[in-house]
Amino acid sequence: MPSTYSSLKIELIATGEQTGTWGTTTNTNLGTALEEAITGSADVTFSSGPVTLTLTNSNATQAARNLRLNLIGTSGGAQNLVVPSIEKLYLIKNGVADTITVKTSAGTGIAVPAGKSMFVYNDGVNVVDAVTHLSSLTLNTDLAVADGGTGASDAGTARTNLGLGTMAVQNGTSISVSGGTVTGLTNLTTTNFTASGTATSSGTLTSSGTLAVTGGLTLDGAAGTAGQFLTSAGAGNTPTWGGVSLGTMASQNSNAVNITGGSITGLTTLTTSGGAITAATLTATTTLGIGANWTVSHLTGTDLIFKYNGVNKMKIDSSGNLTVTGDITAFGTV
Numbered sequence: 001m002p003s004t005y006s007s008l009k010i011e012l013i014a015t016g017e018q019t020g021t022w023g024t025t026t027n028t029n030l031g032t033a034l035e036e037a038i039t040g041s042a043d044v045t046f047s048s049g050p051v052t053l054t055l056t057n058s059n060a061t062q063a064a065r066n067l068r069l070n071l072i073g074t075s076g077g078a079q080n081l082v083v084p085s086i087e088k089l090y091l092i093k094n095g096v097a098d099t100i101t102v103k104t105s106a107g108t109g110i111a112v113p114a115g116k117s118m119f120v121y122n123d124g125v126n127v128v129d130a131v132t133h134l135s136s137l138t139l140n141t142d143l144a145v146a147d148g149g150t151g152a153s154d155a156g157t158a159r160t161n162l163g164l165g166t167m168a169v170q171n172g173t174s175i176s177v178s179g180g181t182v183t184g185l186t187n188l189t190t191t192n193f194t195a196s197g198t199a200t201s202s203g204t205l206t207s208s209g210t211l212a213v214t215g216g217l218t219l220d221g222a223a224g225t226a227g228q229f230l231t232s233a234g235a236g237n238t239p240t241w242g243g244v245s246l247g248t249m250a251s252q253n254s255n256a257v258n259i260t261g262g263s264i265t266g267l268t269t270l271t272t273s274g275g276a277i278t279a280a281t282l283t284a285t286t287t288l289g290i291g292a293n294w295t296v297s298h299l300t301g302t303d304l305i306f307k308y309n310g311v312n313k314m315k316i317d318s319s320g321n322l323t324v325t326g327d328i329t330a331f332g333t334v
Helices: 022-039 155-161
Strands: 041-047 068-074 079-082 087-094 100-103 110-112 117-123 127-129 187-190 193-195 204-207 211-213 229-231 240-242 287-290 294-297 304-308 311-316 322-324
Touching: 087 100, 110 117, 110 127
Parallel strands: 041 068, 068 087, 079 100, 187 204, 193 211
Antiparallel strands: 087 117, 100 110, 117 127, 229 240, 287 294, 294 304, 304 311, 311 322
16 A cells, blocks of 8 residues: 655555655655654745745655745735645745735735735635734834834834824813814814914804903804994893994083983982073972072972072972061062
8 A cells, every 4th residue: 555645745654565665754754844844944936926835745845845935036016825725834934025915726815015924824725814812012122103013112202103292192071272273163162262363163162161362353244244243132142243222422421411302310419500401390309409509499298498508598388378587578679
């Protein structure tokens, strides 16, 4: 019965075969085939095209049997390395200029980037990652950004290498923007809002605390017309644009008032400097002064008292009775 071969093409001597020569076969199995599978390394040369490795029924040296495949030569673009469909671990070192996909004839395979080394596993159907989880990993040097790292061993340098600013360490519930420009917001709701430059909102700007503007405040011109003012509509309501209605008194000065109609009430004292007061009804609740010395008072009851320099001179009651402190001259000349 002739010899058979394993998937790694180790020669399996049949019973009774190779009398006197089996030792040579065994040595080749151990010294060549098994050694290649466990520790062997073979160069695989590319020439601007794909490469297919095969295994034949021989325990002699074969590249596809080796643990490590060193890819060399000219790739001429991304290429495939097709390996035999057997269960086997490979360490692939891609020394060519392009990505090489290690695969079986029917599988999709694993892409090994140029200049990189990867452990892959051939499960007999497809080539997959040999390692998908590491419990820990220690690197002698910082992993570069181009390789998926930060290129740093501290947070500050990592943020710089990744192009991150100080906003990267702020939380969405407590941000601080101290300069620059913020655009594109639909709505801005704050507890307190302070703008020392220009704050522009095309949507809604809501502040439940203080809205402080130390620069200019520009409101939407389309919401009002020239000469209008922003008018409060009461607590909790949106202010509205409107005009300010002013009467003729608004343009008068306090030392030259001209009132030509209406009513004036609630005055404590009304004093003139020699001018005239013309009114359909002039009402004083207590005292009406006439000139520098005379006053007419209605203090109590129904009596009307005439005084000169504060001294009572005449009284008239509601019945028409007249009382004077001096003489009464009838038919005289005044």
